[in-house]
Amino acid sequence: xxxxxxxxxxxxxxxSGIVQVCAAAGFDVTMRDIEKRFIDNGxxxxxxxxxxxxxxxxxxxxxxxxxxxxxxxxxxxxEAAGDADVVVEVVIELMDxxxxxxxxxEEIVPPHCLFFTNTSGxxxxxxxxxxxRPERFIxxxxxxxxxxxxxxxxxxxxxxxxxxxxxxxxxGRKIGKEVVMVKEAPxxxxxxxxCSMINEAFFVLDEGLATPEDIxxxxxLGCNHPIGPLALGDLxxxxxxxxxxxxxxxxxxxxxxxSPLLRKLVRAGNLGxxxxxxxxxxxxx
Ligand code: CAA
Numbered sequence: 001x002x003x004x005x006x007x008x009x010x011x012x013x014x015x016s017g018i019v020q021v022c023a024a025a026g027f028d029v030t031m032r033d034i035e036k037r038f039i040d041n042g043x044x045x046x047x048x049x050x051x052x053x054x055x056x057x058x059x060x061x062x063x064x065x066x067x068x069x070x071x072x073x074x075x076x077x078x079e080a081a082g083d084a085d086v087v088v089e090v091v092i093e094l095m096d097x098x099x100x101x102x103x104x105x106e107e108i109v110p111p112h113c114l115f116f117t118n119t120s121g122x123x124x125x126x127x128x129x130x131x132x133r134p135e136r137f138i139x140x141x142x143x144x145x146x147x148x149x150x151x152x153x154x155x156x157x158x159x160x161x162x163x164x165x166x167x168x169x170x171x172g173r174k175i176g177k178e179v180v181m182v183k184e185a186p187x188x189x190x191x192x193x194x195c196s197m198i199n200e201a202f203f204v205l206d207e208g209l210a211t212p213e214d215i216x217x218x219x220x221l222g223c224n225h226p227i228g229p230l231a232l233g234d235l236x237x238x239x240x241x242x243x244x245x246x247x248x249x250x251x252x253x254x255x256x257x258x259s260p261l262l263r264k265l266v267r268a269g270n271l272g273x274x275x276x277x278x279x280x281x282x283x284x285x
Pocket of ligand 1: 049052056119120142143145146147148149191194226227232236240
């Protein structure tokens with residue numbers, strides 16, 4: 001099956017990044033979200049990223065216009081997904097909400113359409129099971145910032161077909177990503193390890209072992225990480241980090257208990273860069 005038209009559901013940080021890399025690879029993409037301001041923000045992010053690439057001489061202004069011309073932002077689900085070959089769903093990490101979206105999509109998409117879910121750790125099999133096409137359903141886990149990070153984790157559900165795996169792997173490579181295949185398990189490979197480390201950094205902070213700056217500095221200089229774990233939590237979003245930890249705790253046991261400090265920050269609305277404040281202060285949003 002040849003993929004021509006892709007529908008991305010979600011225009012946030014991850015959704016807009018996925019739209020950008022798909023359009024840059026030559027696909028026609030619809031970007032759908034539920035409010036105009038989300039779509040406008042998503043388009044602005046893409047324009048800013050591409051303009052930076054023009055400034056750096058990585059692409060020409062004409063190439064930027066061509067990429068932007070392949071993107072169609074919309075609020076209308078039918079318009080977005082009605083003739084899509086693939087839907088990449090980037091809805092917030094709540095299983096019930098994702099299921100609701102798939103129930104709606106089932107009424108709209110053509111029979112051959114594949115469902116790719118960008119989830120940071122939820123069960124692919126559970127989502128696929130509520131659709132009429134579990135064999136055409138697969139997990140495609142991207143990393144933030146999507147245009148920069150080279151990895152794509154591909155997770156096959158219990159009923160995903162070999163053909164769907166092949167198509168998803170080829171698509172991942174076409175949009176410039178290195179692919180690793182992962183068996184389905186809570187948080188997959190990267191987040192199982194990464195979010196455990198970030199969670200531990202919050203325990204370390206809560207115990208007062210060092211300042212946030214020194215915890216981050218220690219991991220950057222001591223382990224050559226590009227960014228410290230607390231700053232990375234702020235980049236990922238502390239609410240997302242908490243949800244991933246809660247999922248691992250629920251399914252894998254007490255070893256993965258979320259840090260109470262992390263929970264407290266989320267309750268206070270300190271969600272990281274996106275809210276203007278997380279562990280660090282980024283100025284008012
Ligand atoms: N969008 C697009 N490009 C971006 C960007 C963004 N949001 N942020 C940075 N870049 C680009 C810059 O333009 C720059 O490009 P060039 O090399 O062409 O000049 C490059 O990335 C480096 O950026 P900077 O020099 O501004 O800053 P930096 O060196 O501090 O790098 C970073 C920034 C790439 C984010 C780096 O800190 C990093 O790699 N951090 C780790 C990110 C990470 O671990 N992500 C995974 C999170 S886990 C996840 O996403 C999964 C999940 O489910 C939670």
